[in-house]
Structure formats: C-alpha cells, structure tokens
Amino acid sequence: MTNNQTIIKVIDLVKKYDKLTALDHFSLTVKQGEVLGLLGPNGSGKSTSINCILSLLTYDQGEIQLFGEKMAPDKTELKRRIGVVPQDVAVFEELTVYENIDYFCGLYISNKDRRKTCVAEAIRIVQLEEFLNFYPKKLSGGLKRRLNIACGIAHEPELIFFDEPTVAVDPQSRNNILESIQELNRKGATIVYTSHYMEEIEQICSEIIIMDKGSILASGTKEDLKRMIQTSEKLQIELPLCPSDLLTTIKNWTGVLHADYDGTTLRLDTLKEEKVLLKLLHHLESKDLLFGDFYSLQPTLNDVFLEITGKQLRD
Numbered sequence: 001m002t003n004n005q006t007i008i009k010v011i012d013l014v015k016k017y018d019k020l021t022a023l024d025h026f027s028l029t030v031k032q033g034e035v036l037g038l039l040g041p042n043g044s045g046k047s048t049s050i051n052c053i054l055s056l057l058t059y060d061q062g063e064i065q066l067f068g069e070k071m072a073p074d075k076t077e078l079k080r081r082i083g084v085v086p087q088d089v090a091v092f093e094e095l096t097v098y099e100n101i102d103y104f105c106g107l108y109i110s111n112k113d114r115r116k117t118c119v120a121e122a123i124r125i126v127q128l129e130e131f132l133n134f135y136p137k138k139l140s141g142g143l144k145r146r147l148n149i150a151c152g153i154a155h156e157p158e159l160i161f162f163d164e165p166t167v168a169v170d171p172q173s174r175n176n177i178l179e180s181i182q183e184l185n186r187k188g189a190t191i192v193y194t195s196h197y198m199e200e201i202e203q204i205c206s207e208i209i210i211m212d213k214g215s216i217l218a219s220g221t222k223e224d225l226k227r228m229i230q231t232s233e234k235l236q237i238e239l240p241l242c243p244s245d246l247l248t249t250i251k252n253w254t255g256v257l258h259a260d261y262d263g264t265t266l267r268l269d270t271l272k273e274e275k276v277l278l279k280l281l282h283h284l285e286s287k288d289l290l291f292g293d294f295y296s297l298q299p300t301l302n303d304v305f306l307e308i309t310g311k312q313l314r315d
C-alpha cells in the first residue's frame with residue numbers, strides 16, 4: 001500500500017570520482033510503500049546513488065532527504081529506520097549465522113526480548129532456520145546472500161535498500177530473496193531495489209527508473225515505460241521455409257518496425273493498431289507457405305531499454 005508520504009527525496013545529485021561523472025544530475029522521489037527498482041547495466045551508477053543517499057559517500061552537488069530530513073553521516077536516528085543490504089556480502093566469518101544476525105540487530109535494538117523476536121522473524125523471512133549454527137564459509141553463495149539480507153532487515157527498518165541481492169545465486173535462493181522482499185513490502189517497508197536483471201525488476205517493482213552512465217533515461221511504472229516505446233506487439237511464427245523475398249516484403253509493410261528470420265522462426269516487432277498478424281497469416285496462406293505455432297508477445301523492459309539506448313541491457 002502506498003500513501004503520499006515522501007520517504008526519499010534526491011534533488012540534482014552529482015557525484016564524481018576524479019574525472020568520471022558517476023551521477024549526472026540524478027533526482028528521484030520515493031513514496032511510502034513503494035518498491036522502487038533502479039535498473040541499469042554494470043557501471044551505470046546504481047551503487048553510487050545508494051551509497052550517496054545513505055551518506056556512505058560524499059557527493060559534489062545536490063540534496064538528499066530521508067523521511068523529510070536532510071541526511072548526514074551522523075544521523076543515527078534516521079539510520080535506525082533504514083536497512084541496507086550491500087552489494088558485497090558483509091558478515092563476520094567468525095560468528096555463526098545466528099550470532100551475525102543478532103549482532104547486526106543489536107546495533108539498533110538493545111532490549112533483549114525484542115531483539116530475540118526480531119532475529120527470529122528475520123530468520124523466518126529468509127528461511128535460514130536449518131543453518132543457525134553454521135559459519136558463513138560453510139554456506140553456499142545463495143544462503144550467504146540470505147544471511148546478508150537477514151542482517152540488514154532484522155531491526156525492522158521502514159526503508160530497505162537491496163543492492164543487486166540476486167547476483168550469482170541459485171534459482172531457489174533467488175526466489176526466496178524476491179519473495180522475502182515482497183513480504184517485507186506487504187508488512188509496510190518501502191524498498192529500493194537495484195538490478196541489471198529486468199525480469200526481476202518487472203516482477204517486484206511498483207516504480208522503475210532506467211539509468212545508464214549516471215543519468216535517468218526513463219521512469220514510471222512498467223506499463224508507463226512500455227507505453228513510451230513504439231513497439232507494442234511482438235509476433236513470433238514458426239516457419240520451416242522463408243523465401244528471401246518474403247522478409248523484404250514484410251519489412252516494407254506499414255506497422256512493421258523490425259523483422260528477422262533465424263531458420264525456424266520469423267520474429268516481428270509491430271505497432272499494435274496495424275493488425276500485422278492477420279495480414280501475415282493471409283499472406284502466408286496465399287503463398288502456400290506452411291507455418292506452425294504463432295504467438296503474440298507484449299514488449300519487455302529489455303525492449304524499452306533497447307529502444308531508448310539502442311543497445312541490449314545485457315551488453
């Protein structure tokens with residue numbers, strides 16, 4: 001549930017590392033209850049923006065407010081309301097799973113009973129019950145990530161930052177992580193989530209910012225973003241044989257933005273109003289060309305990224 005309270009306000013943030021401008025007049029607003037996704041390729045400035053917002057990095061220009069207050073390194077009361085799950089796992093190797101979570105929770109919650117309840121709840125959310133006495137080096141990459149999350153959320157923060165929490169984890173842990181984030185959001189937390197995996201962003205984020213080279217390229221809900229681009233329908237049709245002039249003919253039809261054939265499947269990006277699929281089926285029939293299954297697909301965030309930047313997000 002969102003209401004109108006502004007939780008994060010970033011205005012015109014500029015961050016330079018020597019000559020490299022990592023954030024170039026970056027602004028955003030996050031409202032209570034949102035799951036904001038920062039989507040961008042490696043090096044686009046996602047971690048830098050989070051670390052500036054948290055006052056872990058200094059910046060050259062701009063203004064940052066959290067819960068309506070100016071953020072600064074010494075704002076302990078603000079930090080208590082915030083959870084951070086950093087990109088690189090940061091836990092103590094000499095403490096067990098339980099001791100790690102208890103330690104991080106203890107930084108903000110001194111009451112023993114309350115702390116016990118909070119630690120147990122964090123363990124439940126990331127499903128680490130079977131590993132409480134393990135040391136981190138005994139955990140798989142995915143379980144370590146889940147421990148990293150438990151350490152960041154155990155003090156029940158109202159605002160939580162997740163910086164690429166699913167990189168290089170197994171599918172089971174990945175699902176657990178995404179579900180944990182959605183559960184935390186349902187329980188009331190506002191979330192900032194960074195990733196270069198557009199499927200994840202599409203799955204869990206209510207608001208999305210697409211960024212590259214320190215600048216915001218586009219923002220909105222996934223529906224807003226898809227409306228911004230020309231492609232509105234993607235067609236796929238199984239075609240065992242594709243005469244060379246067929247592709248040329250199709251490419252010249254109005255409403256066809258792109259067409260290619262890979263030896264088995266014909267793929268078209270089209271404008272929806274143009275009813276290209278119907279035309280294509282009639283055309284194939286009139287030429288006595290055999291075809292198999294056909295699909296109409298909605299564009300993905302990758303199509304949005306591709307159309308805005310001219311390159312694939314995975315590059």
Ligand code: ADP
Nearest residue numbers: 017020022040041042043044045046047048049
């Ligand atoms: P992302 O999190 O989206 O992968 P980063 O915020 O880590 O991107 O990096 C943004 C840009 O700043 C990149 O070009 C990166 O190489 C550069 N950068 C990040 N940290 C430093 C640093 N400590 N010193 C110099 N350059 C850095």
Ligand code: MG
Nearest residue numbers: 046047087164
């Ligand atoms: Mg990063």
